[in-house]
Amino acid sequence: MxxxxxxxxxxxxxxxxxxxxxxAAGAAVAAPxxxxxxxxxTALQERPSGKYGPYSSYKSCYxxxxxxxxxxxxxxxxxxxxxxxxxxxxxx
Numbered sequence: 450m451x452x453x454x455x456x457x458x459x460x461x462x463x464x465x466x467x468x469x470x471x472x473a474a475g476a477a478v479a480a481p482x483x484x485x486x487x488x489x490x491t492a493l494q495e496r497p498s499g500k501y502g503p504y505s506s507y508k509s510c511y512x513x514x515x516x517x518x519x520x521x522x523x524x525x526x527x528x529x530x531x532x533x534x535x536x537x538x539x540x541x
């Protein structure tokens with residue numbers, strides 16, 4: 450290879466890396482930012498406040514969830530099947 454080509458190759462690689470990284474950083478700056486208070490409030494609402502079970506069927510899990518909701522113990526619940534058992538996740 451020509452010695453001149455060998456001397457310019459690192460400069461070209463550095464320039465290409467700068468363009469690639471500069472483009473990614475520019476895109477990150479231009480992206481709209483969420484309000485941190487609303488993002489953290491959403492994250493807190495998504496975390497279950499309790500886990501109950503296991504239940505033998507979806508029907509029994511659902512009945513327990515409705516019973517707790519009717520008594521004001523939680524506002525929302527979800528029954529999930531994990532390893533062939535039903536678990537009740539509650540959200541306040």
